[in-house]
Structures are given as C-alpha cells and as structure tokens.
Amino acid sequence: MKIIKRSGAEVIFDSSKIVIAVSKANAEVSEKNRLTNEQIMKISENIEHICAEMNRSLNVEEIQDLVENQIMGMRAFEVARKYITYRYQRALVRKSNSTDGKIMSLIECSNEEVKQENSNKNPTVNSVQRDYMAGEVSKDITKRMLLPKDIVEAHEQGIIHFHDADYFAQHMHNCDLVNLEDMLQNGTVISGTLIEKPHSFSTACNIATQIIAQVASSQYGGQSISLTHLAPFVQISRERIKKSVEEELKCIGVDISDDNVNSIVEKRLHDEINKGVQTIQYQVVTLMTTNGQAPFVTVFMYLNEAKNEQEKKDLALIIEEVLKQRHQGVKNEEGVWITPAFPKLIYVLEEDNISEGTPYYYLTELAAKCTAKRMVPDYISEKKMLELKVDKNGEGHCYTCMGCRSFLTPYVDENGKPKYYGRFNQGVVTINLVDVALSSGKDIKKFWKIFDERLELCYRALMCRHNRLKGTLSDAAPILWQNGAIARLKKGEKIDKLLYGGYSTISLGYAGLYECVKYMTGKSHTDSEATPFAIDVMEYMNAACRRWKAKENIDFSLYGTPLESTTYEFAKCLQKRFGIIEGVTDKNYITNSYHVHVMEPIDAFSKLAFEAKFQALSPGGAISYVEVPNMQNNIEAVLAVIKFIYDNIVYAELNTKSDYCQVCGYDGEIQIVTDDDGKLIWECPHCKNHDQSKMNVARRTCGYIGTQFWNQGRTQEIKDRVMHL
Numbered sequence: 001m002k003i004i005k006r007s008g009a010e011v012i013f014d015s016s017k018i019v020i021a022v023s024k025a026n027a028e029v030s031e032k033n034r035l036t037n038e039q040i041m042k043i044s045e046n047i048e049h050i051c052a053e054m055n056r057s058l059n060v061e062e063i064q065d066l067v068e069n070q071i072m073g074m075r076a077f078e079v080a081r082k083y084i085t086y087r088y089q090r091a092l093v094r095k096s097n098s099t100d101g102k103i104m105s106l107i108e109c110s111n112e113e114v115k116q117e118n119s120n121k122n123p124t125v126n127s128v129q130r131d132y133m134a135g136e137v138s139k140d141i142t143k144r145m146l147l148p149k150d151i152v153e154a155h156e157q158g159i160i161h162f163h164d165a166d167y168f169a170q171h172m173h174n175c176d177l178v179n180l181e182d183m184l185q186n187g188t189v190i191s192g193t194l195i196e197k198p199h200s201f202s203t204a205c206n207i208a209t210q211i212i213a214q215v216a217s218s219q220y221g222g223q224s225i226s227l228t229h230l231a232p233f234v235q236i237s238r239e240r241i242k243k244s245v246e247e248e249l250k251c252i253g254v255d256i257s258d259d260n261v262n263s264i265v266e267k268r269l270h271d272e273i274n275k276g277v278q279t280i281q282y283q284v285v286t287l288m289t290t291n292g293q294a295p296f297v298t299v300f301m302y303l304n305e306a307k308n309e310q311e312k313k314d315l316a317l318i319i320e321e322v323l324k325q326r327h328q329g330v331k332n333e334e335g336v337w338i339t340p341a342f343p344k345l346i347y348v349l350e351e352d353n354i355s356e357g358t359p360y361y362y363l364t365e366l367a368a369k370c371t372a373k374r375m376v377p378d379y380i381s382e383k384k385m386l387e388l389k390v391d392k393n394g395e396g397h398c399y400t401c402m403g404c405r406s407f408l409t410p411y412v413d414e415n416g417k418p419k420y421y422g423r424f425n426q427g428v429v430t431i432n433l434v435d436v437a438l439s440s441g442k443d444i445k446k447f448w449k450i451f452d453e454r455l456e457l458c459y460r461a462l463m464c465r466h467n468r469l470k471g472t473l474s475d476a477a478p479i480l481w482q483n484g485a486i487a488r489l490k491k492g493e494k495i496d497k498l499l500y501g502g503y504s505t506i507s508l509g510y511a512g513l514y515e516c517v518k519y520m521t522g523k524s525h526t527d528s529e530a531t532p533f534a535i536d537v538m539e540y541m542n543a544a545c546r547r548w549k550a551k552e553n554i555d556f557s558l559y560g561t562p563l564e565s566t567t568y569e570f571a572k573c574l575q576k577r578f579g580i581i582e583g584v585t586d587k588n589y590i591t592n593s594y595h596v597h598v599m600e601p602i603d604a605f606s607k608l609a610f611e612a613k614f615q616a617l618s619p620g621g622a623i624s625y626v627e628v629p630n631m632q633n634n635i636e637a638v639l640a641v642i643k644f645i646y647d648n649i650v651y652a653e654l655n656t657k658s659d660y661c662q663v664c665g666y667d668g669e670i671q672i673v674t675d676d677d678g679k680l681i682w683e684c685p686h687c688k689n690h691d692q693s694k695m696n697v698a699r700r701t702c703g704y705i706g707t708q709f710w711n712q713g714r715t716q717e718i719k720d721r722v723m724h725l
Contacts, residue, residue, distance in 0.1 A: 222403015
C-alpha cells in the first residue's frame with residue numbers, strides 16, 4: 001500500500017509515522033487527557049485498514065484528516081487540538097515556498113502525480129521536466145496572485161476545475177483551427193524567416209509541419225489543419241512534373257502519346273504525394289515542441305471542402321495516402337509497426353462516400369480498415385453537422401473540431417461569409433456536476449440553488465481566463481497573431497478584437513452527468529424516467545452560457561470536458577468530502593461529460609443514438625465512442641457503425657486495442673491487473689512483463705490516443721470498460 005506525499009512522490013505507507021505524530025501531540029497535553037499507547041496503536045491500525053479499503057493511494061492531507069477524525073473518535077479533544085495546531089503550523093511553513101519540493105521531485109522523477117498527468121508526455125525527458133517545472137511555478141503564481149481565493153479553493157476542493165493553470169501565468173490561449181490556406185497561399189514568417197508560397201506538394205507538406213510545430217509551441221491546447229488546404233499544391237506539382245517529363249522526352253528525342261505522358265506524370269505525382277504525407281506523419285511523431293511532447297494536431301479530411309471537382313479528386317488522393325500510411329503505423333525502437341498517438345485523424349462522412357456505389361466509398365472502406373487496426377480516423381457526420389451547426393443566416397456548416405473535441409460556434413464575418421479557420425478557444429473551466437448533486441442532499445430546490453452558485457463561480461473563473469488574454473500583444477506569438485495561423489495583426493497590436501463578438505469561444509465544461517443523475521434520481525440517465533432530468537441539467541447550463549454571452553459579447557459555449565487526470569482528482573475530492581456512495585463515488589473516476597457509464601451494458605447503436613441528443617446540447621464540443629474488440633476481420637461491422645454515425649450523431653469514434661510487448665513480441669491486448677500493493681498495473685498476458693518502458697500500449701482516453709500510461713483513476717476506468725459490439 002502506498003501514499004502520495006505533498007511533492008507528488010509516491011512512497012510505501014508507514015503506519016509508524018502516524019504513531020509518532022499522534023504521540024508527539026499526546027505528550028503536549030496533561031496526563032489525564034492523554035491517549036493510552038493501546039489507543040494510539042488502534043488509531044494507526046484503523047487508518048491503515050481504511051486506506052487499504054479505499055483501493056487507491058491516498059495523499060498526506062487525506063491521511064491527516066483521518067488521524068484527526070480518529071483522535072476525536074477517541075474523545076481525546078485536547079490531543080486533537082494539539083495535532084491540528086501542529087498541522088496548521090507546518091502548513092504555514094510550506095506556504096512560504098510551495099514549489100521547491102514539487103520541482104525537486106520532478107527532477108528526480110519521483111513525482112507520481114505528474115508522471116501520470118499526461119498520457120502523451122514522458123516525464124523522464126529533460127524537455128518535459130522543464131515544461132513541468134515551469135508549470136509548477138505558473139500554478140503557484142496563479143493560486144497566490146492571479147485568481148480570487150474562492151476560485152482557488154473551489155478548484156482545490158474539486159468543486160470546479162480551472163484547466164491548464166500550469167500555463168495561466170502566460171498570456172496563452174487554448175486551441176484553434178490553423179488557417180493553413182492563408183499561410184500557404186499568401187506566405188508566412190517562421191522564426192524571422194519569410195516563407196513564400198510553395199511550388200510543390202512536398203514542399204507544402206514540409207512547411208505545414210513547421211507551422212504545426214510553431215503553433216504547438218505558442219499555445220497549450222490542440223490544433224487542427226485541413227488536408228483541403230494542401231490539395232491545390234497537387235495540381236501545381238502535376239504541372240511541374242509534366243513540364244519536366246516533356247523536357248526529358250524532348251532531350252532524349254522520344255515522342256510518345258499524351259496518354260503515356262500523363263501516365264508517367266501521375267506515377268511520379270503519386271510518389272510525391274506519398275513522400276509528402278510521410279513527411280507530415282513522421283515529422284509530427286518525431287517533433288518535440290517546447291512543452292516536451294509531439295504536437296497535439298488533428299488532420300481533417302473533408303471532400304466537400306474542395307473548391308472544384310479537380311481539387312476534390314486530388315484531395316481524395318491525399319486522403320487515400322494518409323489512410324494507407326496510418327494503417328501501416330510507425331516503427332517502434334524494435335522495428336515493429338505500432339499505433340502512433342498523433343496526428344489524430346478525422347474523416348467526414350458525406351453523400352459521396354457513405355454508400356456503396358458512391359464515388360468515394362472506397363475511401364470509407366479504407367478508413368474502416370484503418371480504424372479497426374489503428375483506432376483512427378474518427379468520424380464526423382456532414383449530415384448531422386449541417387442540421388446542428390447553423391449560422392445567423394440560417395445556413396448549416398461542417399467543419400473540424402480544435403484538437404480532440406472542442407468545436408467553434410457558427411460565425412459569419414463582416415462580409416456575410418462563414419469563417420472557421422483562424423479562430424480559437426480562449427480556455428475552459430469545468431463544473432463538477434456530481435458535487436452539485438451531493439451537496440444538495442437530494443433536495444431538488446437546494447440542487448438548483450447550489451447549481452446557480454457554482455455556475456456563477458464558473459462564470460467568474462472564465463472571465464479571469466478572458467481577462468488574462470485581454471491586452472495581449474500580437475508580439476507574444478507572431479506565428480499565431482501576425483503571420484496567419486490565426487490572424488494578420490500588426491506588430492504591437494493587441495488581440496482584443498478577436499476575443500469578442502463570437503470570433504473566438506470560451507468554454508464551460510461539465511463532468512459527471514451520469515453520477516449526478518444517479519444520485520438525484522436513483523437511476524442511470526439512460527433510464528427513460530431519469531433522462532428528462534439529465535436534459536434539464538444540460539439545458540440549464542446552456543441557458544447560463546446564453547446569459548453570459550448577452551452580457552459580455554463573448555461566445556460562451558457548453559463543452560463536454562475530456563477529463564484525463566482530472567477524473568481521478570474529482571473522484572478523490574468527492575470521496576474525501578462525501579465518503580463512499582454506491583454507484584456515485586465508489587470508483588476512482590467519474591464519467592466524462594454526458595457519456596453512458598463505462599460499466600453499463602449497452603449496444604453500440606443504442607449508445608450512439610442516446611448520446612446524440614446530448615451532443616446536440618454540447619455546442620462547444622463533444623465526442624462519443626463505442627468500445628469494440630479486434631475488428632480487423634469484421635470490417636463490415638465497422639462499416640455498419642460508420643453508417644449509423646452518419647445518420648445519427650455529429651462526432652464519434654471506435655475504440656479498438658493496439659498493443660505490443662517488447663519483451664516477448666506479443667501483439668494482443670495488454671491487460672490491467674492489481675499488484676501486491678493494490679495498485680493497478682499493466683501486464684503482458686503472455687510473458688507477465690510489467691515494465692511499462694518495454695511495452696507499447698495505445699488507449700483512447702479523452703477523444704485522443706494516449707501512449708504514456710495513466711493515473712490510477714483513469715486506469716481503473718479503462719479496466720472497467722464494457723464492450724459495446
């Protein structure tokens with residue numbers, strides 16, 4: 001059994017430390033008020049038993065709370081008072097410098113919480129440690145100087161989550177849709193160097209990867225690019241190659257038919273597309289940004305985004321090559337093909353590719369094969385987006401999310417034209433719906449009153465995010481604000497005009513709808529008797545966003561939060577404040593956004609149909625998934641799910657398994673087991689290897705794929721998932 005120290009380091013539970021601490025407090029009171037040695041030992045034993053029953057590593061603060069409760073349970077109030085006083089004095093000492101211990105534990109790689117904070121960061125690498133060290137300083141400054149005390153306390157108690165406090169000290173935004181078209185067509189500047197319009201597809205791909213890396217280093221969230229913006233360069237390469245072929249033939253005195261010339265041209269063009277796509281895939285995987293990880297980038301594949309039929313055909317060539325290369329995967333250190341985490345791929349389902357006999361159905365079949373093996377692409381339904389993403393002119397639009405699920409709201413510029421690329425999200429604050437419910441004690445009037453109070457807290461926290469960006473000069477991130485990724489502002493110009501009027505969004509996140517409804521109604525939100533309450537909760541949050549938008553002229557938008565490490569943090573806080581409540585706080589995680597609970601038996605089609613109504617109520621972003629076994633020999637079933645997505649839901653994915661053990665070569669599913677300390681660990685079922693550095697595990701956690709493992713809460717959630725197909 002282990003505990004987590006304040007520095008984040010994980011150590012073996014030592015009951016003798018409890019005995020020593022209580023004995024010190026005991027020695028400071030009069031003899032008649034003292035505990036006996038037997039009572040002190042009993043306190044230690046009780047706490048050890050409670051910790052073992054919790055089935056997770058408790059932190060020092062939680063154990064000290066238990067000590068207080070146990071002392072008072074013995075009615076030794078004088079001893080308890082001395083213990084509390086000592087604890088308070090130590091807290092004051094720690095507050096004088098709250099970051100040193102955490103930073104040292106980062107450097108020594110003993111900070112268990114940080115090691116499992118981000119499933120795509122390796123905490124032993126210097127660049128990651130540097131980012132985490134800076135993050136600890138930022139969090140300290142944020143808590144002590146930049147945020148109101150009640151918001152900090154609400155965050156620490158798990159009432160809300162103020163996302164990305166490790167970057168808040170800087171004037172940085174969350175995520176965006178990169179205007180790659182503008183940057184490629186009109187040129188850009190990277191690190192002070194002018195980059196002009198490329199003269200070939202391969203060069204355009206190379207420039208795109210440099211843009212991706214620069215953008216990733218200037219913000220903290222995800223970014224998305226569209227392959228459509230690369231498609232025009234296929235024709236440029238085609239013309240260049242044709243001219244070259246004709247010159248070669250003329251040089252050697254050979255005269256062949258136009259058809260044969262075109263055949264040679266297309267073959268060389270395909271070779272260039274292959275190399276260009278390979279550049280994007282391998283550059284993204286191998287690049288390391290200033291925050292110590294590969295760029296968190298999504299690649300959007302939407303045929304109807306093309307401006308003409310020729311561009312559409314060329315776009316199809318690029319999409320086909322992307323899917324083929326992703327299906328193959330990338331090689332690990334052992335030379336084995338494995339599943340990479342990035343780039344994330346999104347494939348749009350549309351009239352021209354959804355049914356057999358349509359012109360581009362072959363691409364959908366290829367996408368299905370890729371999903372079955374590599375978990376991507378994910379799928380967006382053009383049909384459903386056009387229904388739900390409607391602008392003020394009454395026109396529907398289909399466009400990509402920013403990163404893994406954050407969607408912009410429909411927007412029309414001053415010329416009456418829709419605009420998506422070059423827009424961004426200012427940041428996220430998430431409300432813990434489970435805490436709202438538990439705080440109400442099932443009193444429905446009290447529930448809505450507390451809900452209002454918590455929403456007001458979120459509103460003020462979101463305005464802190466907005467005001468932190470307000471006044472930011474374009475010089476802070478030239479690639480974003482001056483050189484086209486988001487805007488073409490002048491040097492020294494403030495970004496303020498981009499924060500208002502719907503150009504950018506700011507997100508009210510939410511988590512734990514299932515547990516909230518379960519506590520208040522006694523039923524899952526999938527139950528027809530409980531669903532209306534779940535819908536009411538969603539509509540209540542949307543109404544709050546509309547009020548705030550009208551007041552501030554800022555696009556507040558409801559967002560289905562992709563909890564990663566926070567799912568565990570919320571669960572721990574709920575257990576600490578409310579204890580273990582069956583079906584509500586008895587897991588070390590809470591459910592992401594509106595999702596059906598991971599343990600609830602439900603088939604894939606029913607799950608997607610049910611969750612579709614909640615996606616419609618999450619305009620700021622949402623994604624649904626179905627958990628499936630190895631589907632590589634059942635592509636027809638994958639296609640059936642894909643077609644269902646097209647007709648029923650905006651955005652969904654299939655979670656397959658893609659693992660490899662470097663010790664024995666096993667390429668099936670790596671399993672999660674419990675070790676002797678009660679900790680969940682990963683184990684190869686073939687050779688029993690437990691060394692995470694010698695296995696490749698890829699799992700979907702928050703809409704994107706993680707490959708660096710997860711904290712205990714998320715690991716339990718992954719273990720608990722049931723199959724939907």
